Amino acid sequence: MTGPGLDEEFTAFVRDASPALGRTAWLLCGDRDLAADLVQATLVKTFRAWRRIAPEARLAYARRVLAHENIDRWRRRHGEVAVAEVFDRPDAAPTPDALVAERDRVTRMLAALPDTQRRVVVLRYYDDLSERQVAETLGLSVAAVKSATHRALTALRTHESPEGVSA
Amino acid sequence: MTNFENQLRDDLHAAADGVEIHVDPDAVAAAHARAARRSAIGWGALAALVAAVVVGWVATAWNPPTDRAVPDPLQTPVDTASPAPSPTPSTPTPATTSAPTATPGADATTPALVYAVVDTEIGPRLVRETRWVPAATPARGALEAMLAGPLDPDHHSAWPRNTRVLGIADHGDEITVDLSAEALRADVGAEAESLMVQQLVWTVTEALNPDARVLLRVDGAVPSWGHQEWSEPVARADADAVRLFVGIDTPSEGDAVDSPVTVRGEAWVFEANLLYTVTDAAGAVVADGYATTQDGTTFAPYAFDLDLTPGTYTVTVREDDASDGEGRAPFSESRTFRVR
Incomplete structure (x- = not known):
C-alpha cells in the first residue's frame, strides 16, 4: 500500500539525489556503468525502506546503502579484484586533456587504497561528511574512521611521489 | 583541515564534479516493481x-570461536606425519546428552559451523548448523558433516552424499580441498553450482581461516559441473549475497x-x-x-x-x-x- 503522493515524492528524490549519488558511486568504484547500476540498486532499496526513513534522513540512508552496496557488487562482478586497476574515463564526450589526466590521477590514487580507506576518503572529502557521519554511514566507530583517514592520508602522501606504491 | 586535506578535497571535486551518471527513474521503478512481484x-x-527452518543437532551456548588455535586442524590421509594433537582447547560443555554425529569414536569434539542451503524467494541461500566434529581435525570434520548433508530436513546440500574428502591442505591464505569423483555427480544449475561451491568455501574457511581462498580439486583435477571450471582459488562471496x-x-x-x-x-x-x-x-x-x-x-x-x-x-x-x-x-x- 502506497500512500498518495509517495510515488511523486520518490521520483523527486531520484531526480534530486541521483547526480550526487552517481558521483560518489563513481569515485567508489571507478566505472560508469557499475556506478549507474549501484545507484539504481541503491534507490530501489531506499524506496523499499521509504516509509520508515525520516525525510531529512533519506539521502544519508541512500548513501549508507550505496557504501555497502558497492562492496557487494564489485566482488560479485570482479571476483576478488577490488576495483578496476585503471578507472575508465568518466565521459565519452571530448574532454580537455588536462581534465582527463586529472581524473585519471585522482581515480588511480583512490584505486590504490583499501576499500574502507577509499570509502572514508570519498565520504569525508568529497561528500563533506563529518567523522561521526562517516562512522554512521559505514557502520564503524569514530575511532576507526579517524584511523582509516589517517592511514589513507599517509598512503596518499606517499602515492603523490612517483615511486610511491602502496602495499 | 590541513593543506593536504584541502588539496585532496579539491582534487576529488575537480575529478568528479563533472561526472554524470545517468539513472533512469523509470528503470528504478521497474526494478522495484519486479522486486514487489517476486x-x-x-x-x-x-x-x-x-x-x-528447524535443525536437529547438538550444540551448546557458544560463540563462534575467537580462539582458532585448534590443534592440527588438518588431516590428509596421505600425510599422517602431523604431530599428535595437543589437549583440546576449552571445548564447551554440551548442553544436551545427544551423541555427536559427525565422526563417532573421536575422543574430543568441538563445535563447528557447517553450512547448508535453503531455498528462498530471492534464490538459494546459505544457512548454518552447529555440528560436533573431532577437535583434532575440525576442518575435515566440518567438511564431512557438510557432505553427509544437513540434519535439518528443510535444509539441503547439493553435494552428493557419498562424496569423500581425499585431502585438505592448509597453506595459510590458501586451502586446497580434494574430493572424490562422486562430487562431480552433483546435478545443479549455474546459480546453485556457484552456491554449492560457496557452501564448501564457507564451511572450510569457517574452520580454518575466514579470509583464506579455497582451491577445489576433484580426484586431483579441476572440477566443472557444466557451468564453470573452478580452476582458481575461491574466496567467500559477500555474506549478504549468499547467506540467509x-x-x-x-x-x-x-x-x-x-x-x-x-x-x-x-x-x-x-x-x-x-x-x-x-x-x-x-x-x-x-x-x-x-x-x-x-x-x-x-x-x-x-x-x-x-x-x-x-x-x-x-x-x-x-x-x-x-x-x-x-x-x-x-x-x-x-x-x-x-x-x-
Whole structure:
C-alpha cells in the first residue's frame, strides 16, 4: 500500500539525489556503468525502506546503502579484484586533456587504497561528511574512521611521489 | 583541515564534479516493481520456509570461536606425519546428552559451523548448523558433516552424499580441498553450482581461516559441473549475497537447557533490530521482543536471554518488516528446545 503522493515524492528524490549519488558511486568504484547500476540498486532499496526513513534522513540512508552496496557488487562482478586497476574515463564526450589526466590521477590514487580507506576518503572529502557521519554511514566507530583517514592520508602522501606504491 | 586535506578535497571535486551518471527513474521503478512481484508470489514458499527452518543437532551456548588455535586442524590421509594433537582447547560443555554425529569414536569434539542451503524467494541461500566434529581435525570434520548433508530436513546440500574428502591442505591464505569423483555427480544449475561451491568455501574457511581462498580439486583435477571450471582459488562471496539474513547458532534443535536460556546467532537486520517470539508447546506466545545485533550494517552477533519455566518452546527470530509489504517478506528462523 502506497500512500498518495509517495510515488511523486520518490521520483523527486531520484531526480534530486541521483547526480550526487552517481558521483560518489563513481569515485567508489571507478566505472560508469557499475556506478549507474549501484545507484539504481541503491534507490530501489531506499524506496523499499521509504516509509520508515525520516525525510531529512533519506539521502544519508541512500548513501549508507550505496557504501555497502558497492562492496557487494564489485566482488560479485570482479571476483576478488577490488576495483578496476585503471578507472575508465568518466565521459565519452571530448574532454580537455588536462581534465582527463586529472581524473585519471585522482581515480588511480583512490584505486590504490583499501576499500574502507577509499570509502572514508570519498565520504569525508568529497561528500563533506563529518567523522561521526562517516562512522554512521559505514557502520564503524569514530575511532576507526579517524584511523582509516589517517592511514589513507599517509598512503596518499606517499602515492603523490612517483615511486610511491602502496602495499 | 590541513593543506593536504584541502588539496585532496579539491582534487576529488575537480575529478568528479563533472561526472554524470545517468539513472533512469523509470528503470528504478521497474526494478522495484519486479522486486514487489517476486515478493507477492513468494509468500507461500516463504511461509513454508519460515515454518520449517528447524535443525536437529547438538550444540551448546557458544560463540563462534575467537580462539582458532585448534590443534592440527588438518588431516590428509596421505600425510599422517602431523604431530599428535595437543589437549583440546576449552571445548564447551554440551548442553544436551545427544551423541555427536559427525565422526563417532573421536575422543574430543568441538563445535563447528557447517553450512547448508535453503531455498528462498530471492534464490538459494546459505544457512548454518552447529555440528560436533573431532577437535583434532575440525576442518575435515566440518567438511564431512557438510557432505553427509544437513540434519535439518528443510535444509539441503547439493553435494552428493557419498562424496569423500581425499585431502585438505592448509597453506595459510590458501586451502586446497580434494574430493572424490562422486562430487562431480552433483546435478545443479549455474546459480546453485556457484552456491554449492560457496557452501564448501564457507564451511572450510569457517574452520580454518575466514579470509583464506579455497582451491577445489576433484580426484586431483579441476572440477566443472557444466557451468564453470573452478580452476582458481575461491574466496567467500559477500555474506549478504549468499547467506540467509537471520540465523540461530544456539540453542540447537532439541537441546535440553536450563533457564535462563541464551539464544545466540548472527543476523543482518535493519538498524540492528532483531525481533523474536517464543511460543510454548501449545503454540501460545509466551514472550516476544527485540534484540539488538552488534552492528546494523552487516552480519553481526546477537544474544538475548529468556526466563522460562520447564517445558518445550520454539523461538523464532526474524527481520523487522523492512518495507510494509513493498519488498520481499522478512526472513526468519526457528528452533525448538526443552527447558529442564
